[in-house]
Amino acid sequence: MSNTSGSTPEGSTDAESAGESPRERYLSRRRYLGAAGVAATASVLAGCSGLLGEESTPTATETETGPEERPGYHTYSTAELEEKYSGLKIVSNQPPNAETWSRNQYTEFTTSVDATYIRSHYDSPEIPEAEHTISLEGMVEGPTEIPMDALKSELSTVEVAHTMQCAGNGRSYFEPSVAGAQWTFGAMGTAVYAGAPVGELLERNGAEMDDELYLAVMGADAPDGEDVFARSIPMSKIKKDCVLAYERDGEQLTAEHGFPVRLVVPGWYGCNSVKWVDRLRVMETMLHDEDESMDEPDRYTHWQQSSYRIVPEQDDEPRQHTTIGTFDTQAQMNDEEIEQPYMYGMVVKSFVTSPVEGTTITPEDGEVRGVAWAGETGLQRIELSTDGGETFTDAEFTGPEHGPAAWRLFRFDWDATPGEHTLVSRATDAEGRTQPATVSSPEEGLRQIQDDKYPWNRKGYGNNAYMPVAVTVTVSDDG
Ligand SMILES: Nc1nc2c(c(=O)[nH]1)N[C@H]1C(S)=C(S)[C@@H](COP(=O)(O)O)O[C@H]1N2
Ligand SMILES: [Mo]
Numbered sequence: 001m002s003n004t005s006g007s008t009p010e011g012s013t014d015a016e017s018a019g020e021s022p023r024e025r026y027l028s029r030r031r032y033l034g035a036a037g038v039a040a041t042a043s044v045l046a047g048c049s050g051l052l053g054e055e056s057t058p059t060a061t062e063t064e065t066g067p068e069e070r071p072g073y074h075t076y077s078t079a080e081l082e083e084k085y086s087g088l089k090i091v092s093n094q095p096p097n098a099e100t101w102s103r104n105q106y107t108e109f110t111t112s113v114d115a116t117y118i119r120s121h122y123d124s125p126e127i128p129e130a131e132h133t134i135s136l137e138g139m140v141e142g143p144t145e146i147p148m149d150a151l152k153s154e155l156s157t158v159e160v161a162h163t164m165q166c167a168g169n170g171r172s173y174f175e176p177s178v179a180g181a182q183w184t185f186g187a188m189g190t191a192v193y194a195g196a197p198v199g200e201l202l203e204r205n206g207a208e209m210d211d212e213l214y215l216a217v218m219g220a221d222a223p224d225g226e227d228v229f230a231r232s233i234p235m236s237k238i239k240k241d242c243v244l245a246y247e248r249d250g251e252q253l254t255a256e257h258g259f260p261v262r263l264v265v266p267g268w269y270g271c272n273s274v275k276w277v278d279r280l281r282v283m284e285t286m287l288h289d290e291d292e293s294m295d296e297p298d299r300y301t302h303w304q305q306s307s308y309r310i311v312p313e314q315d316d317e318p319r320q321h322t323t324i325g326t327f328d329t330q331a332q333m334n335d336e337e338i339e340q341p342y343m344y345g346m347v348v349k350s351f352v353t354s355p356v357e358g359t360t361i362t363p364e365d366g367e368v369r370g371v372a373w374a375g376e377t378g379l380q381r382i383e384l385s386t387d388g389g390e391t392f393t394d395a396e397f398t399g400p401e402h403g404p405a406a407w408r409l410f411r412f413d414w415d416a417t418p419g420e421h422t423l424v425s426r427a428t429d430a431e432g433r434t435q436p437a438t439v440s441s442p443e444e445g446l447r448q449i450q451d452d453k454y455p456w457n458r459k460g461y462g463n464n465a466y467m468p469v470a471v472t473v474t475v476s477d478d479g
Pocket of ligand 1: 116117118119120121122164165166167218219220221229256257258269270271272273274275276
């Protein structure tokens with residue numbers, strides 16, 4: 001039995017739309033989920049299912065009777081996930097959450113799909129592509145339904161290389177620990193996504209597109225009565241490079257990664273890249289509780305306003321903003337008006353991928369490799385320390401360069417001397433911002449990266465502190 005909240009399915013109407021309400025449209029689109037789909041979903045939910053909120057403590061276990069089945073959703077056993085994603089360590093099976101096992105799986109520019117982390121708040125919806133549509137509403141000429149085949153055939157196809165990283169990656173290094181999936185380094189991976197430019201889709205459908213507006217992007221995965229997974233993406237970013245992706249490295253998306261279509265927000269934390277997209281709404285504001293233009297606005301705000309905020313120990317529930325002026329997460333840390341930053345653009349980070357922790361190497365093996373990225377800001381520099389971060393020397397970027405949204409591989413020729421060494425990499429972004437050495441304690445109440453410390457925060461987001469690797473160098477006997 002795990003941590004789900006009970007839920008009451010309630011029909012609802014949207015005052016704004018004539019005829020069929022978004023809720024009805026949603027439900028009718030859900031009919032393909034199975035004859036008894038919606039009702040059965042509700043009754044199963046009232047019983048027991050695994051809902052792993054960002055706040056909740058993860059469990060890697062199944063109930064004794066195995067996972068509960070819910071019509072219209074795929075419910076996973078751990079064994080099934082392990083088989084399909086052999087490169088992942090399973091964190092929970094219901095819903096599926098898993099991270100890359102070892103840092104040295106990141107030695108190529110792209111991460112194979114079976115080693116690419118899964119972060120889901122609900123089980124994966126089973127969506128037949130041929131019947132799937134995306135509804136477009138809000139500040140548009142008229143509400144429209146866009147079928148998948150139109151998305152694929154009538155709009156351009158663009159590619160974008162992007163390093164997807166969960167905002168909670170590195171959470172497990174916080175002391176004291178915080179609740180939530182205990183990601184180490186591996187809630188991340190890089191791929192080339194292909195799909196339709198969201199800006200083009202909006203333009204074709206007569207949407208208002210001023211930079212100051214927001215596009216609310218909603219996923220089809222929340223069971224009835226649960227908080228819809230929805231994110232507000234600023235229109236300026238939508239127009240710049242956001243993609244409704246249907247392919248990842250030339251293959252169709254897997255069910256767990258958002259099939260048939262997900263948003264990709266290049267260079268921003270993974271939470272923004274909404275999976276299983278089924279609804280887009282052009283709005284003047286971010287999703288927030290008091291939005292009178294929307295029916296049941298508070299069903300759409302949890303993942304936008306409560307989760308994915310950097311909240312120090314000293315603060316309560318974060319303040320809901322309707323608009324903010326910067327989407328660079330680190331810049332928000334220094335913005336007193338925002339107070340609890342939203343997880344949008346990724347902060348600069350890097351780590352060593354080989355050699356791996358605890359290994360014994362010879363001086364001849366002294367090549368150090370790693371990955372570095374800085375969200376859409378881009379990188380300026382990568383350095384390496386072999387003395388645990390006391391002194392640093394420049395390393396060099398290698399491998400493909402596909403724009404700032406994707407990581408760079410790096411290498412360092414290490415003239416290794418026998419003994420114990422602690423390797424640490426440090427990346428600097430194009431604005432000169434660099435990784436801090438450690439994470440602060442909660443008592444310090446930090447709100448920004450300061451004194452070489454990352455601010456400890458209640459939900460463990462954004463940790464970009466050094467990630468040391470201890471290795472032993474020995475001289476081999478056979479010379
Ligand atoms: N609809 C929906 N989209 C979602 C999520 C989700 O639970 N539901 N999780 C988000 C989070 S927190 C992350 S980090 C990424 C993970 O993408 P992946 O599972 O494909 O790696 O998807 C994002 N998109
Ligand atoms: Mo995430």
